[in-house]
Amino acid sequence: MARTTKALTTTRTAPERLGVRKTYKLYVGGKFPRSESGRTYEVTDAKGRFLANVAQGSRKDAREAVVAARAAQATWAGATAYNRGQVLYRVAEMLEGRREQFVAEVAAGEGLPVRQAELAVSEAIDRWVWYAGWTDKVAQVAGSANPVAGPYFNLSSPEPTGVVVVLAPQRSSLLGLVSTIVPPLVTGNSVIVVASERRPIPAVTLSEVLATSDVPGGVVNVLTGFTKELAPPLASHLDVNAIDLAGAVGAEGVTWGEVEAAAADSVKRVLRPAPGRRGEDAEPDWTEAPRPQRILAFTETKTVWHPKGV
């Protein structure tokens, strides 16, 4: 009898659940592969407590990402500007749905109080919406009908550069990330983003959002790992057309000057980091109002002549 009673009591208390731990992976070509190298590294919160093991991407992962980005670029650029706007807006809707998760991750990673983390997440989502609105307006603002001597229409319009590598800001893990990856997407570039090396988790979560959104696989590829390892091969890769150096500021073991030099051989478009308030090598204040210039940094101007039918 006594034995039965004991059994009943143990079933009554709720059993302790086994933790369901997450394996953080890369996001390449619409899939979530582990790093080819099989390596991971530890990510800690702002106070140095363990947060997660994150994939440590290698230069071969970078190469695969370029192949995926190149394959996806034509389709994304070929979609109508209006459609790109809708697709990007839907991503913002989905970010809103994951708001609490992002707030928790930003608060842990950047060491912000919850109130401030909420502000940063709201700002990031609003910025996404702001850029989404630019897709079908950028050609009208940046394009022009040029006066020429002769009976011709002469029209210039911005076209996407192609495959763009974005070194995401090291400190601002979500707002900075959004501020750098969305501008090249607006005009139809595909993007390979090297996430902040110490604060990569919002970028991984963003890749999960993108995987279930209508953004075609390969248009955004997220690599986690060390900027000093990933940036040089991407900068020298002949099939990459442009690179945003924002995340070379504050990365360990690499300067943006070195990355820019590696990009020179293939005459890539290079967007240098904007100087921060506290000098050349500090990160800019990403809460400042965005400007369309960041979109235009990754465009090429195409000019066509067309005879005026008289």
Added chain:
Amino acid sequence: MSTTTPTSVAETGRAGTGTAPATPGAADRSASEIADLARSVTGSASLDDTAWRRYLHGLPGVDKVGADGRAAALSTRSIKTTSKAWALDTIIRMVDLTTLEGADTPGKVRALAAKAVRPEPADPTCPSAAAVCVYNDLVPVAVEALAGTGVKVAAVSTAFPSGRASRAVRLADTRDAVEAGADEIDMVIDRGAFLSGRYSQVYEDIVAVREECRANGRHAHLKVILETGELATYDNVRRASWLAMLAGADFIKTSTGKISPAATLPVTIVMLEAVRDFRALTGVPIGVKPAGGIRTSKDAIKYLVAVNETAGADWLDPDWFRFGASSLLNDVLMQRNKLATGTYWGPDYVTVD
């Protein structure tokens, strides 16, 4: 294990010489020698359907799971640095640069010929491709463009790719290409006849085409396309390989590239086993050519590993192993430049074929 020597063959046939493959000239056998060999190996004087069926169906079956597993295991080898550099150059030397489109023009063939001679114009150490492979009517263009370069001209004949024409038409097709100066003839077997058991017809087709390749003092190499994608089983691939080799093929080739699946690694391994066993039995080396679907350096290196491990290092030579491919060469060139410069290359820096 899938790699068993066909014991029934080894028992009935002559012992292999075990020497390295001879040069193509030395391997050149007369028609009567070939027929004698086929009679002695099959053990039949008549070489009719019954005799062929008894012999070909007596070959040991291929263990499909074993062959697939062997291919998967060989695919995991890591080939790096100097080995990779050697492999890439060897692949370039083995490529039959192919264009088989309805839209082919003389200009395209000339461009392809120029690329075959100098795949990497800026680098004199880069070897030439083995051959340019075209349709019959473009053979004169290719012959003119490749004269004196050492790059061969291969023509796909015998009503390629289906082979559905009478023997007279198929032979006329071959004659046309040989007279235009083709160095190599890629013929297709009659898969319908093979699958319905009319083996002697397939055998006689190959013999007749081979005679056509050697008519009037010409000497064109004969590659026999088995179209393994239509043969359905690995057992059939092994049978077709032996039938083609006994009929006098200089090369056995997997596929036309026009149907899917084209070349696969397990099928190529089955064929490599066949040529290995054929040399052990008769002393005659036969070449192998996988064609279609090999697009990356990584894939091609897997084939080289399979060649070395299955047939042996003797076959790692353009005389005995070829790749039928069009887009493969660009990828190999990009990899080659990556090795040389340390920088990843992009498709903007190689030709658009």
